[in-house]
Amino acid sequence: MSEASGTDRASASEPGGDGVPGAQPPSVNGVSEASGTDRASGTEDVLDVRKLTVDFDGFKAVNGVDLTFLQGRLHFLIGPNGAGKTTLVDALTGLVRGSGEAVFRDRDLLTMKSHKIVRHGIGRTFQTATVFERLSVLQNLDIAAGVHRRTITSIFARGKVPERVEEALETIGLTSLAHRQAGILAHGQKQWLEVGMLLVQDAKVMFLDETVAGMSAAEREETGDLLKRIVADRTIVVIEHDMEFMRRYADFVTVMHSGAVLAEGTVAEIQADEHVQQVYLGTVTEVAARA
Amino acid sequence: MMALPARLLKSYGPLIAIGLIAYVLLGWAPGSLSAFRLGNLGKYCALALASMGIGLAWGRGGMLVMGQGVFFGLGGYAMAMHMKLEAAGPGNVPDFMQLYGDGTMPSWWEPFRNGPFTIVAIIVLPALVAYVLGYAILKRRVKGAYLAILTQALAVAFATLLIATIKQTGGFNGLNTFTTFFGHNLYDPEVKKNVYRIAAGFVVVFLLILWQLYRSRFGELLVATRDAEERIRFLGYDPANIKLVAFVVAAVMASVGGAIFVPIAGIIGPTNVDAAASILLIAGVALGGRSSLFGPVLGAIAVGYGRSALSEKFPTRWTYFQGALFIVVVLLLPGGVASVGSRLKSVGPKLKSLLPSKAAIADVEHAQAEEALA
Numbered sequence: 001m002s003e004a005s006g007t008d009r010a011s012a013s014e015p016g017g018d019g020v021p022g023a024q025p026p027s028v029n030g031v032s033e034a035s036g037t038d039r040a041s042g043t044e045d046v047l048d049v050r051k052l053t054v055d056f057d058g059f060k061a062v063n064g065v066d067l068t069f070l071q072g073r074l075h076f077l078i079g080p081n082g083a084g085k086t087t088l089v090d091a092l093t094g095l096v097r098g099s100g101e102a103v104f105r106d107r108d109l110l111t112m113k114s115h116k117i118v119r120h121g122i123g124r125t126f127q128t129a130t131v132f133e134r135l136s137v138l139q140n141l142d143i144a145a146g147v148h149r150r151t152i153t154s155i156f157a158r159g160k161v162p163e164r165v166e167e168a169l170e171t172i173g174l175t176s177l178a179h180r181q182a183g184i185l186a187h188g189q190k191q192w193l194e195v196g197m198l199l200v201q202d203a204k205v206m207f208l209d210e211t212v213a214g215m216s217a218a219e220r221e222e223t224g225d226l227l228k229r230i231v232a233d234r235t236i237v238v239i240e241h242d243m244e245f246m247r248r249y250a251d252f253v254t255v256m257h258s259g260a261v262l263a264e265g266t267v268a269e270i271q272a273d274e275h276v277q278q279v280y281l282g283t284v285t286e287v288a289a290r291a
Numbered sequence: 292m293m294a295l296p297a298r299l300l301k302s303y304g305p306l307i308a309i310g311l312i313a314y315v316l317l318g319w320a321p322g323s324l325s326a327f328r329l330g331n332l333g334k335y336c337a338l339a340l341a342s343m344g345i346g347l348a349w350g351r352g353g354m355l356v357m358g359q360g361v362f363f364g365l366g367g368y369a370m371a372m373h374m375k376l377e378a379a380g381p382g383n384v385p386d387f388m389q390l391y392g393d394g395t396m397p398s399w400w401e402p403f404r405n406g407p408f409t410i411v412a413i414i415v416l417p418a419l420v421a422y423v424l425g426y427a428i429l430k431r432r433v434k435g436a437y438l439a440i441l442t443q444a445l446a447v448a449f450a451t452l453l454i455a456t457i458k459q460t461g462g463f464n465g466l467n468t469f470t471t472f473f474g475h476n477l478y479d480p481e482v483k484k485n486v487y488r489i490a491a492g493f494v495v496v497f498l499l500i501l502w503q504l505y506r507s508r509f510g511e512l513l514v515a516t517r518d519a520e521e522r523i524r525f526l527g528y529d530p531a532n533i534k535l536v537a538f539v540v541a542a543v544m545a546s547v548g549g550a551i552f553v554p555i556a557g558i559i560g561p562t563n564v565d566a567a568a569s570i571l572l573i574a575g576v577a578l579g580g581r582s583s584l585f586g587p588v589l590g591a592i593a594v595g596y597g598r599s600a601l602s603e604k605f606p607t608r609w610t611y612f613q614g615a616l617f618i619v620v621v622l623l624l625p626g627g628v629a630s631v632g633s634r635l636k637s638v639g640p641k642l643k644s645l646l647p648s649k650a651a652i653a654d655v656e657h658a659q660a661e662e663a664l665a
Contacts, residue, residue: 093525114524114525115524115527115528115529118525119527123525124525126522130519130522131522132515132518132522134514134518135511135514135515139511139515142508142511143508143511143515143526144526146512146526147526147527147528149508153508154508155503155509156507157302157506157508158508197526201526201527
């Protein structure tokens, strides 16, 4: 997919120029971004979801959702179990059929096949980390880099490590483990490897499904910092249950409930929202109290 | 990080083993084995070619292809038709057509008079059939047991079709009594040796092809597809295309095996291509180790050798041995004989780990101490 296929729709040169506080790009010291082409040309990617509905034999798991995902912000998608968060992502990545419209770079994702959507710049992870356990970290990343290669070249063995892969290894901090089998990585490292694979793909929109679930506090912090580092020239959508993690890192939050959007805004706005307190945060405190 | 020599050895070590196999098959065997044994070894080599394709499709691609007999048969029958026409002489009709039919030849036999056409057909025909079949099967995401049953059914259908068309394909008897192989007298011992050399040569060539495929990016991709097909989809690949390549290559390998089997065995018939024959191929691959480079070759040769050695001694009981062998491998060596080395390697540490190490004891004591404090 060509880098310049995005339209000049956003005038703001800074991400988060929509007046949302906290949406400023995180200051990054010493980390150069892999590709700043979109920013340099002044274009900003927008994934526009309109009236998205996913109907499972009459049960509407996602019901007429309107959402806009902007480049450069960590967009958290929260909501109780069964709210339709994962189904929404499934629909946007071609895993389930949805009606409505989801336009990214002039194409409607809902009409495309999964692997074409990926090649259009949308990447995702799954709730359970799925890396290729028997391949090395390097091989995992190299396979992800395949979207940039011509098919015929795959009959050759890998010569030297592609630059993208090396950059990604650096960014996710697994350089020293490049030749380790992915199956024996720690849980947190597997999740980072998945993020690394999305980086190598050069995914412009990343959907991360409960990436920090099961991570230690230190690992969560590292993950949050990692996401902050890489979000500037892409959109990152995080599905999460961990409220503390959300409070710390979210630039923007969408709360879903029963397949619909309940509220949207910054962390402060969401926390102040009565509906959210009733429907969602209430249940969370109950759960917390029970635990 | 591995040391550089170790990595080189891992990367190019198989080439040494391929060289060794090449020496045994091409250097040692023709001078040392009797004509009868050499002919047998040639047959095993032909079967090994098909087995290598199964290793690719099943071992690396995760597709349990139970109907490789079909492709073995396509190549075999193409070659047999050519040799039959050669034996009949220019303008003449193969003998069995006069025997069972009215002495006229179906028009689709005619092109097989031409040698180069036959050779091209041996490659292109199975590739086309496999592409069409594979496309229909794999794009619909048929996999696992369903794919196995489907391919198995194809082999049954193919054999049934052959038996039913006695006037065109020789029926149950198949095609036999050949005299020449591309102009060379098949009764000449030197020609026989050379036919064997071709079969053995293909084994070496296919090993080299697979070695390159397995170490290539495609090889990695194929294994990744086998292990996590959905994940591959979300890396921007269509897994069906990746598996289709393996399926087509496996079909062509089986076809070449069938083609070279014919001049060595002197016959091809429905029993060489039916479901039972296909399963026998699978058995050899499972025995040798389906996902290893050498497993399918060694397995095919071992099964072939075991079959003739044991059936010479116990003519009626060979199948029991074969069944027992299969059970032992499936139960004790799921990775095949090729995995014995790595199995042994992993047994050592396991034995050690049965005895609690000092560190583990210290850990337990430490934990107990903490518990006591809390």
